[in-house]
Amino acid sequence: MQKRYLALFLMLTMLCSGCFNVREPEKPDAVSEWIPPTQPDILLDNFTRSVRSLNIAVYSRCFTPGFRFKADPAVAGANIALFENWTVAEERDYFNSLKNQTPANNLNLLELTKTRENFFRADSLEQFFSYKLRTSHQDTTLQPHDFTGAMRLVLTRKNNEWLIARWEDNRDNQACWSDLKKHFIAR
Numbered sequence: 656m657q658k659r660y661l662a663l664f665l666m667l668t669m670l671c672s673g674c675f676n677v678r679e680p681e682k683p684d685a686v687s688e689w690i691p692p693t694q695p696d697i698l699l700d701n702f703t704r705s706v707r708s709l710n711i712a713v714y715s716r717c718f719t720p721g722f723r724f725k726a727d728p729a730v731a732g733a734n735i736a737l738f739e740n741w742t743v744a745e746e747r748d749y750f751n752s753l754k755n756q757t758p759a760n761n762l763n764l765l766e767l768t769k770t771r772e773n774f775f776r777a778d779s780l781e782q783f784f785s786y787k788l789r790t791s792h793q794d795t796t797l798q799p800h801d802f803t804g805a806m807r808l809v810l811t812r813k814n815n816e817w818l819i820a821r822w823e824d825n826r827d828n829q830a831c832w833s834d835l836k837k838h839f840i841a842r
Contacts, residue, residue: 688704688705688708688710689701689713691816692717692818693817694817695817698816699782701716701717702819706788707762707764708762708763709757711750711754714747715746717819718743718818718819719743719818719820722746722818722820722822723821724741724742724746724821724822725741725821725823725824726824726833726837727804727824727826727831727833728825729826730831730834730837734837737837738833738837745836745840748840749836749839752839753790753792756839757792761791763789764787766786766787767785767786768784768785768786769783769784770783770784770785770805778811778812779809780809780810781810782808782810783807783808784805784806785803786802786803786805786806786832787801787803788802788803789802790802794839797835797838799829801829802831803828803829803831804825804826804832805825806822806824806825807823
């Protein structure tokens with residue numbers, strides 16, 4: 656009787672030995688990089704990481720459905736129809752085009768420096784940043800890879816998550832983010 660139990664135990668042990676093998680971890684999918692933005696700083700971390708890694712899923716989630724972008728006045732003045740009604744759809748299109756013109760595994764560099772913050776209400780605030788963006792795109796028709804400027808973001812909180820409702824861009828003596836968006840939305 657004991658021999659049967661021992662044989663059964665050995666057979667089960669051999670069958671189950673494959674159950675405990677270590678395997679390679681799966682690559683995280685694009686959405687798994689999203690951290691619920693319960694604080695404005697978490698939203699900005701999501702935004703910055705998505706720009707660096709060109710993660711369209713996370714980038715798109717940073718904006719409210721009613722999002723509006725206001726381009727730098729010089730760029731907007733020369734492209735009135737393009738920037739007149741810039742929404743999340745245009746934001747996604749430009750970002751996707753930029754991603755398609757960037758070699759795989761290349762990263763952008765984005766540095767945001769907060770210069771000011773104003774709370775309107777408990778569920779909305781504006782933040783001002785200076786930014787430096789270096790892109791890795793391979794589009795030879797756009798020479799600059801470095802973009803600098805100032806941005807004003809209006810953030811709103813809904814269902815305890817902060818999102819970007821409005822983004823205003825301003826040039827800082829050289830190419831700015833509006834120039835990048837203008838170029839890649841047309842692609």
